Amino acid sequence: MGYQGRQRTVPLQGDLDDRETLVSAHENKGKSCQPTAVFNVVNSIIGSGIIVDPENLFIGRHFIIVLSTISFTLPLSLYRDIAKLGKISFISTVLTTLILGIVITRVISLGPNIPKTEDAWVFAKPNAIQAIGVMSFALICHHNCFLVYGSLEEPTVAKWSRIIHMSILVSVFICVLFATCGYLTFTGFTQGDLFENYCRSDDLVTFGRFCYGITVILTYPIECFVTREVIANVFFGGNLSSVFHIVITVVIITVATLVSLLIDCLGIVLELNGALCAAPLIFIIPSACYLKVSEEPRTHLDKIMSCVLLPIGAVVMVCGFVMAITNPQDCTHGQEMFYCFPDNFSLTNNSDSYFQLTTQYSIVNTSIF
Template structure:
């Protein structure tokens, strides 16, 4: 009888452990999806415009698979080296020079991202404010520089002054809900507005010559490696098998959502698609205005998280200690002020996304995880399981160098604040009224 009780207790304990493990994996998958599906999704229709719809979709799937593979590779490198963070993995593998290179990239990525968020505030919220009665095109709330400064002073700077990132993490569910809402709006407008806009001449070609620049935008949208070790450690059973399952589910789900958003956005505007898809919608489109509001609110909640990372990188490299309250405030104000100053002088989101993707996201996804694994593993670079990491390094260097060169030499047109020609058409105007 006692043996039966012991077996029953063991069975219940095993079942509870299995439920806890599944629960932690579901929670980790949700956090991971939220980490991937962020503000970068807004530029994916523009990436298809750069690459061509069929080839762009192939590139998007390829970037998704590479992201999936490199995230798993990153954790494998951590297990081999006995480290539990991206920084400690690179430092243990390549020493101080590697740590400094990674720190520079981890600073640049969120720093440029904050600049892109400010540009988006100027693009989207000015149009939201113009829907307020009495606010016309010449009103102060319709002036992008004033709106960027207003949002900075009232929202992003105060939120960025938090020292505890857990307080900022509470908005992750809100950010996910807003992203899904934006996706639904883009799909609705693809069905109602898209047929009213004549496609451009090369709208459905297989590929376009500046597809490499599109890879940078896609890399920017998919990068989530800075959160990988944190989410891996949150698992009830942090094994490589469980992590692989979480990664496949998360990246796969994010890829499906991203592909639907990109296709719906591009199919609506074809060759007219801009870096900020909401720049393409008409000012009197109330549904799109609601989407602009949702996206603006989403990146207001995301901006402080990027500032937190930027501040931590600077304090770890320069100070190597916890900042005092005065130093914390001073450094935060300096970071936000520099970002705001740069964003006031530039208003083309597409180029910023390309630059950040090629300069920082590509090495963080393609090159560094592969290089760490090759350094830690045995065998030749072009043999066995080392072959794919070697190819990713070569591919990453090509995308990085070519993408930066093309972004500098062949800058795309930016029509910020210009009402698109189709918005004056009577048929289109009737289409964009409230649904």
């Protein structure tokens, strides 16, 4: 926060020593232009599961996860140069835009046929804190900022400021459109994974699920890159041999894959990550660090903002974690929603059938636990 008006506190980026102070050594690695850096950051922010037939081993989610991990995620994650992931991030961003178009299309064609819940337009219910954690997790990109910064051809604070502001604005726009269109379509029936709400017979959405699966595969290498870089800096002095590079990458991907195989409900994952990871990284740690190192007076706007954000982050972290554990959101992974059945779909325009529909929804929702 607050680059403007404080240039005197930031070293000149033309000096090699100053650049090494800000980022890990990237002198021998490829460099990227501003658009590539934007795509890398947007891909990190925007980048969950694929809904398939659970009865068929070779198209079941566990088999698909393992196969896609070995075939695509692992090879892409072995890249040593984050600049080379720019084209991958561009493809992921294009696919995300395509998925957004599908969601917008369905809010027009499907939305009128879905019954609205009674309290659909009540703002800020008690679980709003959980939503703050999820939204924070959706926009977090702090962990790879230095690496993307170091991949620039000419890393300067001014250029990085333009990149990060553009990336955040694009990501916020996409997230708001996704959330708005998804909720307008399904209101109170909206699942943690929006694709869980659509019917299996919807071919357009099935194509969207495929695109989303590709997006997740293309997003993961950047996150793996950051994790590996942290491990290398903490335990190996920043340098990894080819053997250790492969071993650590395989270990990281194996652990993440095992977690994804054991957990198929995206809602609780997003809530816990938002409370325990995003809140500290977005609200608490940056504010505390700024208050510690800043020499600005206490009345300075940046210090006031830090003093406000720090306790907000603490509240979101503690309350979000407690609520996620004590009041987990329902998940219907792989289950057809009630309005997907022909008998129910024919009744969705009749207000008298609302109670019957919500009752059937509850039965479907609880039958999987």
